[in-house]
Amino acid sequence: MAGAELAGFRVEASDGHIGRIDKHSADAGRAYVVVDTGPWILGRHVLVPAGLVKDVDIENETVHIAATKQQIKDSPDYESGRHDGDVAFIHLIEQYYANRHM
DSSP states (O other), rough: OOOOOTTTTTHHHHHHHHEEEEEEEOOOOOOOOEEEEEGGGGOOOEEEEGGGGGEETTTEEEEEEESSSHHHHHHHHOOOTTTTOOOOHHHHHHHHHHHHOO
16 A cells, blocks of 8 residues: 555564564665565565565454465565565565465
């Protein structure tokens, strides 16, 4: 959601809770959210393209995404500082979600 501060919002996959938003980018053409999965998959961070965001519930501070928990779990690892601004990595993420089987 343009202009909204989403850090800290709960993130819900199509089949359940996956974590909280650590940060998000609104860069033109490359918007994404970084999700901190917490203890669910050992504190891993994953990058999710903003195009997968189905709904942002401001009142309940929850973001719903169009992906399953397994798809998130199987996604490439995101490392802050290493992948920030890495166009090739962002393209890899976009391809991963574009080729997913629902």
